[in-house]
Amino acid sequence: MKIALIGFGTVGQGLVEILRDKAEQLADYRFEVVAVATQRRGTLYHPDGLDIPDLLKSMELGGLSYYPDGIGLNRDWDVTTIIRQCNADVIVECTHTNLTNAQPALDFCRVALASGKHVVLANKGPIALAYAELKESARRAGLLLRFEATVMAGTPSLRLAMNALEGCTITQARGILNGTTNYILTQMEGGMDYAAALDEAQRLGYAEADPTADVGGWDAASKALILAAALFEQKLTVEQMSVEGITNITAADVQAAAAAGERWRLIATVTPQGASVRPLRLPITHPLAGVSGATNAVTYTTDLLGDVTLVGAGAGRQQTGFGLLSDLLEIARVKFPY
Amino acid sequence: MKIALIGFGTVGQGLVEILRDKAEQLADYRFEVVAVATQRRGTLYHPDGLDIPDLLKSMELGGLSYYPDGIGLNRDWDVTTIIRQCNADVIVECTHTNLTNAQPALDFCRVALASGKHVVLANKGPIALAYAELKESARRAGLLLRFEATVMAGTPSLRLAMNALEGCTITQARGILNGTTNYILTQMEGGMDYAAALDEAQRLGYAEADPTADVGGWDAASKALILAAALFEQKLTVEQMSVEGITNITAADVQAAAAAGERWRLIATVTPQGASVRPLRLPITHPLAGVSGATNAVTYTTDLLGDVTLVGAGAGRQQTGFGLLSDLLEIARVKFPY
Numbered sequence: 006m007k008i009a010l011i012g013f014g015t016v017g018q019g020l021v022e023i024l025r026d027k028a029e030q031l032a033d034y035r036f037e038v039v040a041v042a043t044q045r046r047g048t049l050y051h052p053d054g055l056d057i058p059d060l061l062k063s064m065e066l067g068g069l070s071y072y073p074d075g076i077g078l079n080r081d082w083d084v085t086t087i088i089r090q091c092n093a094d095v096i097v098e099c100t101h102t103n104l105t106n107a108q109p110a111l112d113f114c115r116v117a118l119a120s121g122k123h124v125v126l127a128n129k130g131p132i133a134l135a136y137a138e139l140k141e142s143a144r145r146a147g148l149l150l151r152f153e154a155t156v157m158a159g160t161p162s163l164r165l166a167m168n169a170l171e172g173c174t175i176t177q178a179r180g181i182l183n184g185t186t187n188y189i190l191t192q193m194e195g196g197m198d199y200a201a202a203l204d205e206a207q208r209l210g211y212a213e214a215d216p217t218a219d220v221g222g223w224d225a226a227s228k229a230l231i232l233a234a235a236l237f238e239q240k241l242t243v244e245q246m247s248v249e250g251i252t253n254i255t256a257a258d259v260q261a262a263a264a265a266g267e268r269w270r271l272i273a274t275v276t277p278q279g280a281s282v283r284p285l286r287l288p289i290t291h292p293l294a295g296v297s298g299a300t301n302a303v304t305y306t307t308d309l310l311g312d313v314t315l316v317g318a319g320a321g322r323q324q325t326g327f328g329l330l331s332d333l334l335e336i337a338r339v340k341f342p343y
Numbered sequence: 344m345k346i347a348l349i350g351f352g353t354v355g356q357g358l359v360e361i362l363r364d365k366a367e368q369l370a371d372y373r374f375e376v377v378a379v380a381t382q383r384r385g386t387l388y389h390p391d392g393l394d395i396p397d398l399l400k401s402m403e404l405g406g407l408s409y410y411p412d413g414i415g416l417n418r419d420w421d422v423t424t425i426i427r428q429c430n431a432d433v434i435v436e437c438t439h440t441n442l443t444n445a446q447p448a449l450d451f452c453r454v455a456l457a458s459g460k461h462v463v464l465a466n467k468g469p470i471a472l473a474y475a476e477l478k479e480s481a482r483r484a485g486l487l488l489r490f491e492a493t494v495m496a497g498t499p500s501l502r503l504a505m506n507a508l509e510g511c512t513i514t515q516a517r518g519i520l521n522g523t524t525n526y527i528l529t530q531m532e533g534g535m536d537y538a539a540a541l542d543e544a545q546r547l548g549y550a551e552a553d554p555t556a557d558v559g560g561w562d563a564a565s566k567a568l569i570l571a572a573a574l575f576e577q578k579l580t581v582e583q584m585s586v587e588g589i590t591n592i593t594a595a596d597v598q599a600a601a602a603a604g605e606r607w608r609l610i611a612t613v614t615p616q617g618a619s620v621r622p623l624r625l626p627i628t629h630p631l632a633g634v635s636g637a638t639n640a641v642t643y644t645t646d647l648l649g650d651v652t653l654v655g656a657g658a659g660r661q662q663t664g665f666g667l668l669s670d671l672l673e674i675a676r677v678k679f680p681y
Contacts (some may be wrong), residue, residue: 012523019651023510023647029509030512031510098560119487158648159647160648161507161508161649161651163505164506164507165499165503165507165653168502168506168507169498169499169502169503169506169507169669170370171666171669171672172361172365172369172668172669172672174368201557253483272378288425290633290635292633292634294630294633295628295630295633296630297628302550307499308499309361309661309662309664309665310655310656310662310665311656311662312653312654312655313498313499313653313654313655313656314448314652314653314655315503315649315651315652315653315654316630316650316652316653316654317649317650317651317652318648318649318651319650323647324647324648324649326647327511327647330510331507331510333510334509
């Protein structure tokens with residue numbers, strides 16, 4: 006299976022490192038990276054495959070221009086040309102998420118599907134904003150569209166819902182879908198105030214310099230949109246959601262909750278009727294109340310099993326890289342049985 | 344896909360009720376129950392399929408002899424003859440678990456595989472005691488052997504490990520695999536003593552009249568054997584395991600743990616080196632400490648994702664029935680793509 010990586014930052018490199026480290030275990034799948042595209046550090050395409058150690062080394066040195074020359078190597082094609090003309094079976098979209106209009110990733114996905122390539126995404130934008138369109142394009146072309154890494158990184162939240170729970174009807178999903186805010190709330194339970202906890206989250210790399218997307222609830226909201234689309238075929242926009250972050254939660258609120266045997270958690274709720282994100286006080290015995298630190302979790306309420314809760318990492322280089330790999334493995338099993 | 348049910352108690356009837364209630368949703372799979380065998384209430388085989396409402400009604404009335412006569416209906420064949428000679432694609436084994444020698448279920452599975460039939464089990468015995476043999480027989484015959492319902496009922500603990508986490512290496516599984524003991528420990532946290540909590544568990548139907556299998560840790564141990572076999576291809580016996588139940592945990596122990604911010608949980612631990620079951624004091628922040636009541640949970644420790652925890656039902660008529668359905672759906676997808 007030939008792969009083209011659009012975006013080669015932390016997540017894309019995380020995937021490629023796994024392909025390198027697990028080459029033996031994955032040998033049957035014969036994964037080959039034929040193209041890599043970055044925004045400002047060049048692109049590469051070789052129909053016979055690129056060398057993974059050389060790819061990683063070139064990025065360490067500063068960009069794909071450091072990748073060694075060779076016969077048949079194409080440098081600096083533009084991204085759309087690569088997607089359209091390369092011989093990849095699957096386009097892996099891991100450029101930065103844009104939740105305003107999902108571009109340029111959305112157009113990349115459209116071109117990929119129009120040129121007969123399966124699509125795997127870590128980028129939340131195209132799924133949060135245009136899942137119905139992309140799914141329909143994929144369906145008509147007999148192609149697969151997968152996006153495990155967009156919710157809870159590689160922790161198989163979508164694969165659980167879409168595959169392992171097949172036969173059950175899911176009536177609701179509730180989750181802690183943003184690790185940064187959960188880390189901050191957990192630190193506040195330990196006695197820190199909001200500002201100090203945010204500082205620490207930034208120092209540890211959990212929160213961006215501008216933390217609005219996390220603490221304002223927008224990152225969790227984008228994942229709720231994805232769950233709403235994937236589970237309930239809902240075409241929601243973030244404007245149609247009620248979204249409240251954790252910026253108004255004070256140390257006193259956290260202490261009052263603790264005194265009542267409860268904990269604040271930023272909870273995304275998704276039902277067939279809609280979606281919301283807001284801080285909720287949960288009894289300490291609630292499965293989501295027990296989720297501490299930067300961990301994520303989702304509880305699916307089902308007709309046959311009752312509540313099924315999955316708890317795991319929600320971010321990280323190799324965790325998100327595994328989410329991409331997991332999708333590639335599913336596409337390989339379905340479309341390229343060996 | 345034609346199904347023969349060996350055993351038609353709570354679990355078998357649970358499956359058949361789901362097939363009835365979800366007939367429309369499952370129509371594409373064209374499931375048909377062609378044979379049903381009970382230990383003391385008769386057997387039925389009809390190559391063109393049995394009527395599900397009539398089957399359930401006959402059991403309500405007292406046994407399969409109340410099932411209406413019809414052309415082509417075979418009554419009271421012996422079980423082995425049914426398994427060998429019926430036209431089922433899949434044998435669903437849901438007779439009572441026997442952890443001493445797994446019989447008669449183990450022989451039923453052998454006959455099924457020898458006569459070209461896939462096998463799905465809710466019965467723990469054959470998997471706990473003879474997984475390697477059965478897996479090898481299935482592999483040689485190109486047949487599938489699935490047993491989701493044996494661990495955490497239908498909560499997809501095995502499907503998570505074997506399918507959704509494919510590509511990760513699991514290095515350890517730790518779980519709360521017995522709901523009765525977890526219910527008792529949770530009640531003791533609420534102030535009950537052991538005897539009262541056990542009484543209540545028996546009154547609610549969680550615990551058997553003879554509670555030894557639960558409170559002695561033996562039920563959890565059998566599930567640990569299954570995880571050891573499925574995850575690590577370990578051929579363990581319960582004699583090789585260290586097994587300790589909860590009978591020595593006193594109200595004072597539970598209070599002492601609570602005072603230290605900890606909780607007692609009966610934990611099965613499975614690694615490539617071995618397996619054990621014993622009560623452990625876990626910090627209240629541990630994901631397994633937060634699992635209350637008759638709920639089950641398992642934490643897989645993996646190389647790429649770290650810890651992934653699944654929490655859900657561990658027993659129940661429709662929950663276990665769904666475990667069987669989930670296996671049937673996988674077999675249908677792999678072997679009977681429509």
